[in-house]
Amino acid sequence: VQPVMIGEDYALYVKKVPGAFFFVGCRNRAKGIDCAMHSPVYQMDEDALNAAFECFLAVYLDSVK
Secondary structure, X not given: OOOOOOXXXXXXXXXXXXXXXXXXXXXXXXXXXOOOOOOOOOOOOOHXXXXXXXXXXXXXXXXXX
């Protein structure tokens, strides 16, 4: 994974409560979905939502053990 420089205030939240931050890929060049976010023609591969949900659920379930 290539490093990415972003601006985000999330670190201020996790000073107060535990948390995690991660990216969910939403492009799929095989389906022709390859526009960048914040583009006027942005599309999202909705299959990414399933993967994101599974990841969030795994993190949550691990946290409530």
